[in-house]
Amino acid sequence: xxxxxxxxxxxxxxxxxxxxxxxxxxxxxxxxxxxxxxxxxxxxxxxxxxxxxxxxxxxxxxxxxxxxxxxxxxxxxxxxxxxxxxxxxxxxxxxxxxxxxxxxxxxxx
Amino acid sequence: xxxxxxxxxxxxxxxxxxxxxxxxxxxxxxxxxxxxxxxxxxxxxxxxxxxxxxxxxxxxxxxxxxxxxxxxxxxxxxxxxxxxxxxxxxxxxxxxxxxxxxxxxxxxx
Numbered sequence: 001x002x003x004x005x006x007x008x009x010x011x012x013x014x015x016x017x018x019x020x021x022x023x024x025x026x027x028x029x030x031x032x033x034x035x036x037x038x039x040x041x042x043x044x045x046x047x048x049x050x051x052x053x054x055x056x057x058x059x060x061x062x063x064x065x066x067x068x069x070x071x072x073x074x075x076x077x078x079x080x081x082x083x084x085x086x087x088x089x090x091x092x093x094x095x096x097x098x099x100x101x102x103x104x105x106x107x108x109x
Numbered sequence: 110x111x112x113x114x115x116x117x118x119x120x121x122x123x124x125x126x127x128x129x130x131x132x133x134x135x136x137x138x139x140x141x142x143x144x145x146x147x148x149x150x151x152x153x154x155x156x157x158x159x160x161x162x163x164x165x166x167x168x169x170x171x172x173x174x175x176x177x178x179x180x181x182x183x184x185x186x187x188x189x190x191x192x193x194x195x196x197x198x199x200x201x202x203x204x205x206x207x208x209x210x211x212x213x214x215x216x217x218x
Binding site: 050 | 156
């Protein structure tokens with residue numbers, strides 16, 4: 001998954017060794033897994049050449065990272081004509097993991 | 110590597126099946142490899158759940174993607190105290206690949 005961090009989110013990620021983003025739509029820290037329990041445990045952090053992107057390798061807790069019920073958020077492939085196709089199988093039922101209220105929050109990030 | 114695309118860059122990536130970004134600092138299309146020859150040939154494109162990020166899997170041409178001479182831009186690891194360490198070996202000499210002038214452009218993206 002791809003997410004945004006500010007300096008506080010990054011400091012908290014480093015402290016807890018679990019990934020914390022900053023939600024710009026909700027204007028608050030957003031710990032991945034705060035409603036689902038699907039936290040991302042930091043294995044290691046890599047910094048890119050111009051130091052504005054991080055590649056965080058994680059041990060994901062639970063059956064999937066994506067709030068749509070897939071292991072990865074990148075569950076669709078796009079052909080050269082722009083058509084998309086789901087290429088993964090759901091690994092969990094998001095309705096059972098997220099109460100409707102928290103799911104609405106999660107998708108508004 | 111992580112880069113920004115606008116709609117024109119994305120359309121050109123789809124057309125040529127080689128990755129084209131949009132450089133916001135230079136305010137122009139930026140085809141990866143335009144000075145180095147290290148183009149990224151598109152293997153497949155994946156779209157994330159909220160359709161604002163792409164994961165493009167590529168066949169990279171040449172010994173490395175990063176303008177610093179590494180295979181990947183993520184050649185440094187960061188410890189929990191923030192200290193960074195280079196964890197990869199250079200695969201090419203950027204001075205030989207980029208003329209100084211074009212290298213300066215490449216790093217200003």
